[in-house]
Amino acid sequence: MKVSFNELQGLSRKAFIGIGFAEGHADDAADMVTWMESYDLHGLEALNLGLEHLIGEDPDTYPEILYQDSDLAVVDGHNLSVLRACNLALELAFAKARSRGLSVIKIRRCRQRQLIMGYLARLSARGMNVTAFWRNAQSPLTEQVVGFRANSTVPSIRVYAVEEVPEENEPNDGITLFMANHVDLLPTMRSDFKYDLLAKHDESELLAVRERAMTSGIEVSGELWLRLKELAQYALVESFDASRLGAGPAE
Amino acid sequence: MIDAVLQAARVAPALRQQSLVMDLERLGTLVPSRLSFARSLIRQMARQRWQITQEYFALDDGGYGEVIYRVQTPHGRYHVVIFSQHITDEERTDRVIANAWDVTFGLVEGDVEDSLFTTLAENVPLQEAGRQHPRLLVISRANKSLRNFEVFVQALAAGKQPPVEAIREVGYLYRTTAVYGNGKFGIADYGRLQGNPDFRYPFSAQMTAVYVLRQFSIDQAEHLARVAAPETAVPLANELQRYLGIGNSTGLGMAPFLIRHPQLINQWIHAREQALATAKAQIPSELSRERLLALCLRAQRYLDETSVENTAQAERNATVVEELTDIIPWLEQIALHETLWQQLTDWSEAAQTTDTQELLNTLLIELYPESVDMLEDAMAVEEKLELIPDMPLVQLKQVIETQFDWALSEDFEAPGAKHWFWYQSVEKEEPRLGVRGVDPGENKELPLAIAPRVQRSYAALSEFLQSNPKALTIDFLLAQPKHMESIRRIQTMATTAYGEIQGNLWHRDMKPMHLLRAKLSFLGANRFDPRGDRWVRVTFFQGAPLIDELNGEPTDLFAFDDWSYALAPTDLKVGEDFDTVENHESLV
Numbered sequence: 053m054k055v056s057f058n059e060l061q062g063l064s065r066k067a068f069i070g071i072g073f074a075e076g077h078a079d080d081a082a083d084m085v086t087w088m089e090s091y092d093l094h095g096l097e098a099l100n101l102g103l104e105h106l107i108g109e110d111p112d113t114y115p116e117i118l119y120q121d122s123d124l125a126v127v128d129g130h131n132l133s134v135l136r137a138c139n140l141a142l143e144l145a146f147a148k149a150r151s152r153g154l155s156v157i158k159i160r161r162c163r164q165r166q167l168i169m170g171y172l173a174r175l176s177a178r179g180m181n182v183t184a185f186w187r188n189a190q191s192p193l194t195e196q197v198v199g200f201r202a203n204s205t206v207p208s209i210r211v212y213a214v215e216e217v218p219e220e221n222e223p224n225d226g227i228t229l230f231m232a233n234h235v236d237l238l239p240t241m242r243s244d245f246k247y248d249l250l251a252k253h254d255e256s257e258l259l260a261v262r263e264r265a266m267t268s269g270i271e272v273s274g275e276l277w278l279r280l281k282e283l284a285q286y287a288l289v290e291s292f293d294a295s296r297l298g299a300g301p302a303e
Numbered sequence: 304m305i306d307a308v309l310q311a312a313r314v315a316p317a318l319r320q321q322s323l324v325m326d327l328e329r330l331g332t333l334v335p336s337r338l339s340f341a342r343s344l345i346r347q348m349a350r351q352r353w354q355i356t357q358e359y360f361a362l363d364d365g366g367y368g369e370v371i372y373r374v375q376t377p378h379g380r381y382h383v384v385i386f387s388q389h390i391t392d393e394e395r396t397d398r399v400i401a402n403a404w405d406v407t408f409g410l411v412e413g414d415v416e417d418s419l420f421t422t423l424a425e426n427v428p429l430q431e432a433g434r435q436h437p438r439l440l441v442i443s444r445a446n447k448s449l450r451n452f453e454v455f456v457q458a459l460a461a462g463k464q465p466p467v468e469a470i471r472e473v474g475y476l477y478r479t480t481a482v483y484g485n486g487k488f489g490i491a492d493y494g495r496l497q498g499n500p501d502f503r504y505p506f507s508a509q510m511t512a513v514y515v516l517r518q519f520s521i522d523q524a525e526h527l528a529r530v531a532a533p534e535t536a537v538p539l540a541n542e543l544q545r546y547l548g549i550g551n552s553t554g555l556g557m558a559p560f561l562i563r564h565p566q567l568i569n570q571w572i573h574a575r576e577q578a579l580a581t582a583k584a585q586i587p588s589e590l591s592r593e594r595l596l597a598l599c600l601r602a603q604r605y606l607d608e609t610s611v612e613n614t615a616q617a618e619r620n621a622t623v624v625e626e627l628t629d630i631i632p633w634l635e636q637i638a639l640h641e642t643l644w645q646q647l648t649d650w651s652e653a654a655q656t657t658d659t660q661e662l663l664n665t666l667l668i669e670l671y672p673e674s675v676d677m678l679e680d681a682m683a684v685e686e687k688l689e690l691i692p693d694m695p696l697v698q699l700k701q702v703i704e705t706q707f708d709w710a711l712s713e714d715f716e717a718p719g720a721k722h723w724f725w726y727q728s729v730e731k732e733e734p735r736l737g738v739r740g741v742d743p744g745e746n747k748e749l750p751l752a753i754a755p756r757v758q759r760s761y762a763a764l765s766e767f768l769q770s771n772p773k774a775l776t777i778d779f780l781l782a783q784p785k786h787m788e789s790i791r792r793i794q795t796m797a798t799t800a801y802g803e804i805q806g807n808l809w810h811r812d813m814k815p816m817h818l819l820r821a822k823l824s825f826l827g828a829n830r831f832d833p834r835g836d837r838w839v840r841v842t843f844f845q846g847a848p849l850i851d852e853l854n855g856e857p858t859d860l861f862a863f864d865d866w867s868y869a870l871a872p873t874d875l876k877v878g879e880d881f882d883t884v885e886n887h888e889s890l891v
Contacts (some may be wrong), residue, residue: 056437057494058486075750076788083652114784140781147693147777178689266494269437289737289744299398299555299728299735299837 053277054269061086061123064099072111073136080087081135084170090265091206093259095167099135100276102164107283115141123152129162129226137162139171142229146175149231159288160226168227169198169207174284175231176200183237187224193217194250197239204283207264210239215246318576318800322709327574327806331817332657333824335867336665337672338574341843342864343679344510349852349863351377355850357522362387364530366523369424371415372515376501381440382411383515384420386428387523395446397480399733402432404444406477406519410512412438412491430481431488432730435849439490440502440513446479448550452476452524455539459528462535467871469544471535472610472642474830474842476520478550484511487636505567505683506826513843514805517549518850541849542742542872548845551828554838554847555734559725561804565792566686569802571825574678576801581674582667583644591670592643592692596634598666598868603627605868611832619658620875626659669867690787692777692791696768699794703761706797709805710754725749736815752808753792760789829868845869 064082073081088095099106115137116244119126127141141159147239148155165186172182187202193214198207230237241249251299323329335342347353359371367387374381385408394403407428413417419436422700426433430444451473452463458465484506485493502508521544539547553687561568604628606620630651637643644667651660668675703711715721723736726744737744750756763786767779776794780787796802804821807813814836823831828841846869848857857863 054437054489056486056489057492059489062486073487073786074785076791077784079744079788114781117781140777140784140787143690143692144777144781147775150693175690177558266492267437269489287727287747288729289726289735289747291728293736295728295735295742295744296400296730299733 053272053274055272055277056088056269058092058265060089060270060272063280067074067280067286068135070283070284070286071107073109077136077139080171082169085134086270087170088167088174089270090262091253092261092265093166093169093253093258095170096276098164098166098270100273102133103279105163106135109133109136111136111219115162116142118160120144123148123155125155125157127157127159129159131161131163132227133164134159134162134171134227135164135166138168138227142168142171142175144230145229146178147284148182149180149233153234154230154232157231158226159230161226161228162227165225165227172198172229173207174202177198177205179203179233181232181234181236183239184227185229185231186227190223199236199238201236201238204255206255206258207253208238208239208255209251210249211251212241213248213250215248216288280302284297307788318573319578322805325801325803325805327804327813327817329657329661330804330821331814332661333821334665335824335827335829336578336668336674336868337864337867338576338578338668338679338682339825339827340504340506340510341514341680342695342867343504343682344507344514345844345847345853345866346676346860346864347504347507349848349857354854355518356467356854357518358382360522360526362523362526365389366527367529370519370522372518373420374410374511374515378500378734380413381511382413382499383512383518383519384409384411384415384423384427385519386424389427392449393448397446397478398554399481399556399731401444401480402426404430404480405447407442407831408443408512408515408516408519409435409439409490410441410508410515410858411436412440412495425484429766433488435489436485437489437491440496440508441482441484442488443479443509443512443516445479445516445549446552448473448476448478452681455524456527456531459525459539460531460536462532462537464537464540464543464875467543467546467875470543471608471871473550473846474546474548474609475517475550476524476547478552478705478840479510479513479516480552481556482513482551484509503683505571510843511547513551515849515850517547517844520549521547524828540872540875542875544849545846545866546829546872548842548847548869551823551841551843553819553823553836553841555736555815555819558815559734559749559751561594561818561822561837562753562808564686565796565802566684566688566799568804569796570682570684572801574681575668575825578668578671578675578678579664582671583648585642585644585671585674586641587639591748592634592639594670595666595852596631598669599627599631599634600664601668601870602868603631604870608871609830611830613833616831616833619656623659623662624658626655628708629655629663630659630663643886645659672864688788688791690776690780690791691794692775692780694730694772694776695796696764696776696779697772699790700761700764700768702797703793707793708756708760709803712756713754713758713807715755715758715807715809720807721809722811723813725751725808726757739809750788753803754807754810757793758787760786760793765791789808862863 061082064085065078068078085095085099098288109132113130116128125301129137145155145157176182179202181202185197188196189192196211198209214271354375356373358373370385372383387406390403395704409427422436426435451469455465496502545708603624606624610618651663672722724739726747728735745853760767815834816833819839823841828843830842832840846866
């Protein structure tokens, strides 16, 4: 089924509130999912794959700082979805870059990493150059780099398989982020080592996709839509005759 | 020296204080101004020579069927597609929980080809229960004023005009019960309108659809009169057509909008306050004094002859009429002075009710279109609350103390201070109020009350600061993430003057009506007739130029725009025979 951007954002927000996200955090998570889907970057697919895990997460657990100095921080994501755990870690990186020119943040142990892009877009719109790096799979080993130039909400994305796998290849469930005040850090493929470029999305192509989504709507599976509606119900209050008076007397 | 000071004041006129302007009760006395969206839209239509024509008319003898109006602008073409159906009296309710309406309609971008019409016919009448097409910019529904409809059709069928009193008592034939935009139920997102020069003012697409519905209400009534008595039926007199508006019935659903769009509210109120400050800083002339006197007299007569059912509102209207009686001789007698408008508003503020003060402010704004109308370009904004994570926490604390002092001073331990809580019902997600500690749903409370959130965050960050005196905002939020939204709002809104409504939305004596009226006034609604404190009926476009007048490409745009405070026609031969329809073929 086709839905509008606003409809998807609104229902996602209610669903996140329904599963225990605090106000504000639910808005951010909904924005992240909807932003990604509006660029046809499979935000809903990513949400759907991790939805049941997300529902089971402890709503009172938040990311924890393991180490930080003026320009660097290491954060434990506690194996939570980035929807739940990353907005404030990214704001920390933003604050450090503002004061030091460049910051590096490593978020360890987090899930649904693709979805982080929506919040990166938000930070770049606030004038920050942002690049994120993570490994998607171990076999074949694939890596993803997402870069936003300051004041642009559209990323450049590269996904590639590494042919020469290093000996040290421990699973990597983290994300490394770089933020810079004055220098853009967009990904450009340049390497002496062999790789196989799997996906390449540039700003102009993504803008066209977004335009289409705004004109024709966003495709959502009926099943996921119903599931989100079901979750959103938890934030609503049962109705009965007397409660109708809570909206005023019938005319 | 004094001249220099006055000149400086004219360059940067003083805006009124936030605490005065954003007081909830004062917001509940606002009336539509020339910056209201209905007024802006009609000006834009005339300036750009929009043409609105009936393209398809297929109503049966009961008035049921479909009608399509074409809206042609310099930039694009749109259609208002209207579906009229029979419903029972039991089905007719204005609440959001209704499932059927007398008419449903939508504003479509572009042409309505057959396949699109079929889709609209299957879904628009269902409203929320349908899947709406992304080329719809607006969908809405309306119910008949049964009382007026019957009177109108019978009179016209008998070759007579309906009595003016019918419109004085109920200013419309139809009242809308919701007008949806921005992606609701699958229609086009607001983002689609952002680059569209036809609908760059907030709610202008919605206002366009409602304006066209007014014409439909006239066309349908005349059609039914012709069906009932083809030999004797007459069209509705132009004066009555103009005096007829479109009603709207609004409940609590509108209230959360104002709290959730503080940046937008800031734009609206800021524009109005700038307009007022600009007007007050002008040097009055005899001409402007005469114009203000004429406007006062018109507003006074309008309120005097407008009938509302709500007793308290009727009393408020009567008080304004009385207080305008004081203003008029004062204004006639006093010598013209550079600071006359300031003196007038100072006196009104000291001696008159808030209703009269704000009406007077609105009339002052009316005097200076050339200085004021440009402010309508500043009414839209993209709502985006953002953190400033690197703000030192001690600075944030000071920001709260200076900018949110109104929230900190609220005493939530006082009796009645925490009486209500806001929630959303499973029934069509209708916003409702429950009594705290009595009604179920408190654990799912909507966080609409800003003051308690500010107090909680302030207390938490003050404590955090004691052990972390050099902390930044982000340090506090990483330790206590649940305060993020509150802090984000505080940091964003601290840079604005008028975004936060200063009132305790939990208080037992809080009147949601004030919230509804504030927004409705900016939309352009008048004739406020509350049903209790959570429900209100209003009228749009009463007195507005007719579509025929618009299509006539008016040259005097000032006169075309001067339609506020519509007065009942006085020289109409009500009840007497009029020409039959055959002599007015162009009307349908």
